[in-house]
Structure formats: structure tokens, C-alpha cells
Amino acid sequence: MSRPERLTDEEQRSLLARLRAGEEAALAELYDRLSPWVLGVAHRILGDADEADEVLSDVFVQVWRRIDQHDASRGPLTPWVLSIARNRSLDVLRRRGRWRRKVALVEAEAKVGGDEPAAPADLAEASVPGWPVHQAVHQALAALPEEQRRVVLLAYFEGLSHSEIAQRTGDPLGTVKTRLRLAQQKLEESLRYLKDWTA
Amino acid sequence: MSDWLGMAATPRRPRAELKARVLARAYATSRRPLAWPLAAAALLLLGLAGGGLLWRRVTQLQSDLAATRDTLGLLRQPGTRVVAISVVTQGRPGELTIFADSASHRWLVTCHNLTPNAPGEAYQLWFVTEQGMRTAALMPMDQSNPMVLAFDMPQGAGKVMGMAMSVEPREGSVEPKGPMVFHVDL
Numbered sequence: 221m222s223r224p225e226r227l228t229d230e231e232q233r234s235l236l237a238r239l240r241a242g243e244e245a246a247l248a249e250l251y252d253r254l255s256p257w258v259l260g261v262a263h264r265i266l267g268d269a270d271e272a273d274e275v276l277s278d279v280f281v282q283v284w285r286r287i288d289q290h291d292a293s294r295g296p297l298t299p300w301v302l303s304i305a306r307n308r309s310l311d312v313l314r315r316r317g318r319w320r321r322k323v324a325l326v327e328a329e330a331k332v333g334g335d336e337p338a339a340p341a342d343l344a345e346a347s348v349p350g351w352p353v354h355q356a357v358h359q360a361l362a363a364l365p366e367e368q369r370r371v372v373l374l375a376y377f378e379g380l381s382h383s384e385i386a387q388r389t390g391d392p393l394g395t396v397k398t399r400l401r402l403a404q405q406k407l408e409e410s411l412r413y414l415k416d417w418t419a
Numbered sequence: 420m421s422d423w424l425g426m427a428a429t430p431r432r433p434r435a436e437l438k439a440r441v442l443a444r445a446y447a448t449s450r451r452p453l454a455w456p457l458a459a460a461a462l463l464l465l466g467l468a469g470g471g472l473l474w475r476r477v478t479q480l481q482s483d484l485a486a487t488r489d490t491l492g493l494l495r496q497p498g499t500r501v502v503a504i505s506v507v508t509q510g511r512p513g514e515l516t517i518f519a520d521s522a523s524h525r526w527l528v529t530c531h532n533l534t535p536n537a538p539g540e541a542y543q544l545w546f547v548t549e550q551g552m553r554t555a556a557l558m559p560m561d562q563s564n565p566m567v568l569a570f571d572m573p574q575g576a577g578k579v580m581g582m583a584m585s586v587e588p589r590e591g592s593v594e595p596k597g598p599m600v601f602h603v604d605l
Contacts, residue, residue, distance in 0.1 A: 281444055361427055
């Protein structure tokens, strides 16, 4: 598996320092780099283009306001921003009481916890910063047994608790916990090298 | 490594006009509030953080309670049969106890002192049914810790006549192929 390119430590420090200093161009740069991924997470969770646009806006406002809360020693900028996108999307999903609609939509497509459709044609590999990481994460997920991948995706992209996953899949709670634990271990092992991939 | 899972989502190019709107909204946000709103916000954040921690703890406790109730419910069933099985794994004596509830068709299995699996291997429990072996649970063990498993009896496989456990590849097998740890009739 080819390893993704990464920002140098100096570039990372520089981007963070510029963001913390309030340099507007730095936020624009971060937007260019991460907005396709933020929108991808939001759209995957919400399944609604308008709501995903709202989340995208909220995420970059939050990043701009709270960049001081990012602890570089705990990890790169990208997963921090994506975690904001995920949490914000799940908040929207819960607040608007759309669980049932979302579940019905997903089940109708017979893709419960499954993979997403292929990327839109306009998003070619070379045009999206971070594409190699996308591939790396996909490969790590694809290497999981189907039942483990399913529970991971239900937990991450639908925000389901262990009990809710057990209810959804019809598996015993203990089995769900075991699968998540095993999947977590495998993903950590597969993606450990991304810890120093900084943006 | 769930931090990176967001990158599994298919990237989507935002509409071009969105960038200016998003950035303008962000830039309009004050990043240096006055001291008193900062203090108020800090207090609020502290409260929210405390509430968040409390909520997370409550959620975890609710989940644990549900699991415990589930286990106790099975143990309290009057028709629950208890079968203790002595096993030897790589020379180490261990024990499995099966609590079989024929009313709810659920089983609880506790395992003690099993030898940890070799890398790439796992213990796999099997129902011995009228129609052959049906998988019950996969139990990868990296440490020799006691383990409790609850699972349902197989549907449409006829009467369950016994239980078996074998050593299989870590991803599990459709039918037992590895060395058998035990095989008992119930």
C-alpha cells in the first residue's frame, strides 16, 4: 500500500500558527484542503445536501473560533476537524429527529452500514488533497471482516450506541462489543502510521 | 483509530460560491471576546464539559446495567440448565460453564483460565444440532481473562444436542476445522 504524502512538520506548525494568529488566508487554505472531506462526512451522515452545507459552514466557523483548543501533541489537524464535522452532523441528525427517516432511507437502499457509492466523477484522485489517506482508510476498512466493518460504520457514521447496533443488526450485545473491539485493534494497527500525517 | 474514519466518506466538492460565504461567516466571528464574556463562556464550558462527562458516564452505566440485567434475567429463569465443562488448553486446565435457557432460547457461557490464542487464531463455540455444527460465537483471546458470552440458540437447525469448541482462524470458520477443545452432549 502506498503511503500518503504529508505536510512537513514545519508546514503544519506554520498553518497552525497562522490560524492561531488569525490569518484569514490560513483558514482559506485549510478550507481548500479539507472542505471536500468535511462535506463528505456531513453528507454521509445526513444524506441531505442542504444540511451538509450548513454543517460545512458551522465546522469552519468553529475551527476558526476554537483553533486554540486544538492540541497538536494529541494528533494532527485533519482528524480534529473531521471529529467536529461528525459531532456537528450527528447533533443535527438528532435535533431534527430524523433517525427514523435516515434508517428507512439506508435500509431501503439495502446498504445498512455498508460502503458508500463511488465518488462523484468530478472528484478525481489528483484533485483532492488527502485522497491517499481516503484510500488507506478504505483499505483498512476493507480488510476487516464484513461483520466488523458493519458495526464500525454504524457506530461512526450513524452514531449508534452498542445497544442500538445490537438492536439494528440482531446480534447479541456482547458480540457487537467484541466486533468493535477487534475492529478497533485492527484499524489502529493498519492506520498507526497516520499519526504523524499532519493534515 | 476512529479519528481517521471520517476520511472513509466519499469527498464532495462544495459548491464554488459556498467558500466565500463560509469564510465570511467565520471571519465575522469575534475570536477575542471581552474578559467578562470569556469568563462566562469558561464557566458555561465547564458546566457543559461536566455535564458531558456526566452524561457519558450515565450512558455507559445504562449500557452496563442493561447487559447485567440481561445476564441476570437469563440466570433467573427457572428452566435454565447449568453445565460445567473442564477443558485443557495447551496443558492448562480451565473451565467453561454453560447456562442454557430453553425457554428464551438463550445461552450464557463463562470461560475461565483458557490459554490465550496464538496470533491469527481464536476459539470458536459451536452448537451441535440435529443438522450438524452451527457456529455460536467467536472468542479471540489475547489474554487469559475470564470471558462471559451471551447468545441466542440457532433458528431452524432443529434440536440443540450439545456444544463444542475448537481453535479456528481469527476470522472464524463456517464449520469446525481446527483442533477440538471439547465436545459435550447436553
